[in-house]
Amino acid sequence: MIRVIIVDDQEIVREGLKMILSLHDEIEVIGEASNGRELLKLLETHTPNVILMDIRMPVMDGIEATKIVKVTYPKIKIVILTTFNEDEYIFEVLKDGADGYILKDSDSQEIVNSIKTAYADQILLNPKVTIKVINLLNSIEDKKKAKANNSEGKRLINSLTQREKEVTSHILQGKSNKSIAEAMYVTEGTVKNYVSKILEKLQLKNRSELILFLQKYGE
Template structure:
């Protein structure tokens, strides 16, 4: 059973998400909160597997709450609920360790798949959100600056071993650590170690940044 906490300042949104999630018998809505501060109070008594987190909320917004949750409860997955006019927050959310971004009007299948992907160590992003993520991380660069950035990236990539590059290619295909382990005939723990070393060598924070980093290079 996957335990979820829904965080959104609009009750109608929380009720809608609860209705969608109730369609899956493997998901249990453990609790809900109307802002980041209420979530932090709830986490003192509850241990969810995943938090569905709105961005714009009073008292404490979703980005601030994500930062604190990932610092205090690193095993809790945080999936950001976003709309098209909130791209200025995307980079901050990724920096603080958000495990995914989905649109507020996403269908039940996409929401449930994003939860499963986060638990499996992968990140499922709506294509429109992915575009905004890339824009937020890369921005629009002048040709010379873009060339320099690519050259710098290639120098960093040269630090990776052939095996690590193989792991990267599997990550780019959206595979989880468990699936990568099966494909490479190694344990899931070994894959996690590879991923940690790759992120460390490239000075990246998470798998989403890794995907963006390699987007135009592999």
């Protein structure tokens, strides 16, 4: 059973999501909150596997809430609920460790898939929004020439060993550590060590940043 908490300041959105998720026996909505502060209070007594998190909310928005949850409860997965005009916010929450994002007008199957994907330690990025986020990343990095120029990104990619590049290839396919381990005939712990080493070499914080980096600088 995948335990889910829904966080959105609009009650009609929360009710709609609860109705969709109630049709799936493998998912249980164990709580809801209208802002980040309510969520943090709820997490004192409830332990979800996945949080569906809105970005724009009063009192405490989804950006700040994501940052706190990822530090305090690192095992909890967070899927961001977003609209097309929230590019810069999406970039921020991905940097803080969000495990994926979906558009609020996504169909029910995509919403369910996003929850299952995050729960399985994979990441689901809406392709249309991903392009906008990458464009935003390009714009930001263009202003920071030392970190932004393409040759530096390529140099960091080339610093990876062949085995590490094989791991990044699997990550780009959205595979979990367990799936990567099976494909490479190694233990899951070995894969985790590879991922940690890759993040260190590329000077990145988490898997979300890694995917964006690979999409920009990878072959």
